[in-house]
Amino acid sequence: MSLPIPSSASVDARHETDHGVAVLTHCPLDTQAIIDSVADDGAGATAVFIGTTRNTFQGKIVTKLEYQAYSKLAIKTMSSILNRTSFHLHLQDVRGGGFTRMAIHHRLGTVPVGQPSIVIAVSAPHRKEAFEACEWALEQVKKEAQIWKREYYDGEKEEDAEWKANA
Amino acid sequence: MSDSSPEVTVLYFAGASTATGTSSERVRLSSPGPQPLSSLSSLLLSLHPGAGLEHVLRTCQWSVDAEMVEDPDSVLLKGGEEVAVIPPVSGG
Numbered sequence: 001m002s003l004p005i006p007s008s009a010s011v012d013a014r015h016e017t018d019h020g021v022a023v024l025t026h027c028p029l030d031t032q033a034i035i036d037s038v039a040d041d042g043a044g045a046t047a048v049f050i051g052t053t054r055n056t057f058q059g060k061i062v063t064k065l066e067y068q069a070y071s072k073l074a075i076k077t078m079s080s081i082l083n084r085t086s087f088h089l090h091l092q093d094v095r096g097g098g099f100t101r102m103a104i105h106h107r108l109g110t111v112p113v114g115q116p117s118i119v120i121a122v123s124a125p126h127r128k129e130a131f132e133a134c135e136w137a138l139e140q141v142k143k144e145a146q147i148w149k150r151e152y153y154d155g156e157k158e159e160d161a162e163w164k165a166n167a
Numbered sequence: 168m169s170d171s172s173p174e175v176t177v178l179y180f181a182g183a184s185t186a187t188g189t190s191s192e193r194v195r196l197s198s199p200g201p202q203p204l205s206s207l208s209s210l211l212l213s214l215h216p217g218a219g220l221e222h223v224l225r226t227c228q229w230s231v232d233a234e235m236v237e238d239p240d241s242v243l244l245k246g247g248e249e250v251a252v253i254p255p256v257s258g259g
Contacts, residue, residue: 005184005185005188005189005190006190007178007179007180007184007190007191008190008191009178009180009190009191009251010180051259067258068180068181069258070178070180070230070233070251070253072233073230073233073234073235073251073253074258076233106258106259117259118258118259138259141258141259142256142258142259143256144256145256145258146180146230146251146253146256146258147256147257147258147259148180148181148254148256148257148258149257149258149259150181163181163182163185163254163257164257165226165254165255165256165257166255166256166257166258166259167255
């Protein structure tokens with residue numbers, strides 16, 4: 001009885017807004033395809049964040065990670081972050097004032113060590129707003145999106161695997 | 168009979184699902200008529216005694232029909248809602 005309890009609410013989801021796209025998927029993240037999806041001839045900069053699963057936590061060896069989401073709610077939160085990032089840049093008075101397009105993709109299910117769990121790509125006219133938008137959106141996803149990570153450690157029973165908290 | 172008591176679906180995620188041993192259940196509220204969301208905690212604890220759920224719920228937020236709830240006292244459950252226990256998130 002060591003397997004995690006499957007949640008029928010943790011499913012693939014996708015939502016497009018005026019500012020880009022939010023995706024939850026059990027499939028491996030294709031970083032290049034995600035970068036290509038924000039390409040724009042008016043963009044002089046593309047910032048990309050790739051979060052990958054780390055192999056250690058406090059000296060313990062991480063064997064795999066498991067991500068679960070309340071997809072219906074998480075995809076709304078991620079879409080809201082897409083839209084609020086634009087507002088955030090205006091508040092920060094970042095030169096240029098906006099980004100062109102953003103894609104936020106988060107992986108669900110079992111993610112082997114070393115694979116991406118999140119990829120955020122942002123295109124913008126200039127580098128400053130691309131960097132700012134990418135970092136701010138990532139921080140909001142970590143803070144708000146209804147997604148949970150469970151770490152499995154080498155030599156420990158699977159039922160002892162720990163659900164993490166970002167706070 | 169308690170047929171007029173509202174019934175809701177409760178979703179559990181992460182540590183809340185580990186504590187209850189389930190990811191989803193139908194729960195009939197304890198008395199007829201709409202009831203505040205804040206009354207649901209004690210009902211869930213009575214359904215899962217000794218499961219460590221009390222400790223988990225202390226850090227959780229709630230959503231109703233896929234909307235985060237700011238104040239559980241101000242939301243009334245009328246029946247048919249999808250209520251979710253939202254533990255501290257850890258995406259990224």
